[in-house]
Amino acid sequence: MARNAVSVPFEADRDVPGLIVKFGDYPLHHGGVGAIRSLGRLGVPMYAITEDAYTPAASSRYLKRAFVWPTTGAEEPDHLVEGLLRIGRRIGRPTVLIPTDEEAAVLIAEHQDALGDRFLFPRVDPELPRRLASKQGLHELCVEHGIPSPAAAFPDSYDEIADFAEKARFPIVAKNREAFVRRKQPAVNGTTRIATREGLLALARDWGTHPGVILQEYLPREEAEDWIVHAYFDADSTPRALFTGVKVRSWPPHAGMTANAYVVDNPELADLAARFIKQIGFTGIIDLDLRFDRRDGQYKLLDFNPRMGAQFRLFESEPGVDVVRAMHLDLTGRRVPEGEQRTGHRYVVENIDLPALLAYRRSGYTTPHAPKRPSGTELAWLAGDDPLPFVTMLARFVRPGAKHLYQLWRTNRRGSSNATKQAP
Structure with a gap:
């Protein structure tokens, strides 16, 4: 079943809003909806940059306001920075920035001085996110x-x-x-x-x-396994929330975004990720794709997204902390509760998992670490306490999708x- 509002043993700072920052034309972005719900369920006022007023994110009951700002991601940085500052002035108080793509993450890192007086975000070597x-x-x-x-x-x-x-x-x-x-x-x-x-x-x-x-x-792929790591690292590059899981299906098959994944404990992989982050001195949210090569027994790093991943809601600790909540808590000076990840939990992106399932059955590919019976399921779009993003997604997806x-x-x-x- 879809996960709805739940009580958690901590309180977020409700005086500090969150802003979903995305550049480019991809209105059906479930990660942004997930972040709006995650902090909105804690009472944090949520804002988002959207392509138009009729995106799934704009229809969420947890969104206080959508700032309609069509972009391509190829605009001049000064133009994007000024647009962010203009939105910040309209919000009127310090706001946590939550980038959902590389363009936004890199822009924020490279213009920290200009954005720092109005927004809260992890401070990092300005050149590091672009390099990663x-x-x-x-x-x-x-x-x-x-x-x-x-x-x-x-x-x-x-x-x-x-x-x-x-x-x-x-x-x-x-x-x-x-x-x-x-x-x-x-x-x-x-x-x-x-x-x-x-x-x-x-x-x-x-x-x-x-x-x-x-x-x-x-x-x-016959000799490999696809693993993912999501985490939030504080100013000392110490993990405040770190999760591991396996990708079961993606769309396009074996090549695109995650359609179905499970939380699976992997201490070796968690240690590898934490060690690398400490060595490079990164701070903030990460989304890593790694492939375990059975031929030599190594986890090989394929992609490093220096921002929130679209499937981040797969991962939550027993106290109810995900990477977006961990970042908001840390940046507002609150303690991030420790706890084990919800092993066996499943994440499903409804609009792409069905075609992915059919394709994977045809290819005969299976994931050995996927549990036979999930301990619970997080749906990307459908939520009983916030149904309109799912309806909006269907309306925009059915024909062109x-x-x-x-x-x-x-x-x-x-x-x-x-x-x-x-x-x-």
Whole structure:
């Protein structure tokens, strides 16, 4: 059943609102709705930047006001900073910023001085979030600090790609080097599996004189497991809330956002994440994707999102703390209660899990760590105490959403011989 309002053994500061900060056109964002509900159920006044007045987030009973501000994420930083400050003046009191994408997280980090008088947010090395969101920057940090990651190359020309193709062991994976290119003209659509040398060279002809791609070792899903870590780290890079789980299904299959996941205890993985964060000195919310490679017994870090992940509501401690609540408590000077994570809990994104389930059954792929019977289920959209976001999602999703799912599926199927979508 969907999780509704519950009592918790702590109180949030209801005089400090929260603001969901998102740049770009993706109105069906369940993570933002989850954050609005999470703090709103504690009595925290919630605000959100939305594409229009009819998004699921804007319809939540826990949202005090939606600030309609259509953006692409490619605007000049000064324009976005001024827009945030203008919203801050309208709210009229110090407000916790909750970024839901890399553009917002990087903008806040790189303009801390300008935003700091009006907003509350974790203070971090201004250059670190951009580096972590970059595939190349993350790979370099992993090498520097001894964190396992897939072998990778970063070609700067077609000739370098051709040289790589002569030596590479196929299949390989191609990704966009920088996180923000999805707002512009990405070289590849997401994570792309390339099966042959000929397939790589054919694709590379369209990447221009300066290909912004990373060519990475392919980790076959038959020999691997997808794990996720969500956490909040304080100003000393100490974890105040840290959770581990497994991704059961995603959409597009093996390549997209989480559609179904479980909370699974993994002390080794938790220690790896905490150690890495301490080494790089990060503070704030993190969302990590790792793949356990059974061939060498290593957890390899694939993606580092320096902000709240869309599926963060999968994770909650026994006292009722999730990463968004932990951040709000910490930034307002309140103690973050300690407690074990709700092992066995399940998270389901209703509008994408059904097609994902059908696709995974066809492929025969299973996740060995998923419990047979979940201890509880958190639905991304449906909640008994806040039903309108689910209704709004359905209204906006049914026709264009079904067409989009079909297009994603066709993209995934069409290139199976040379280049296909594949798990990161």
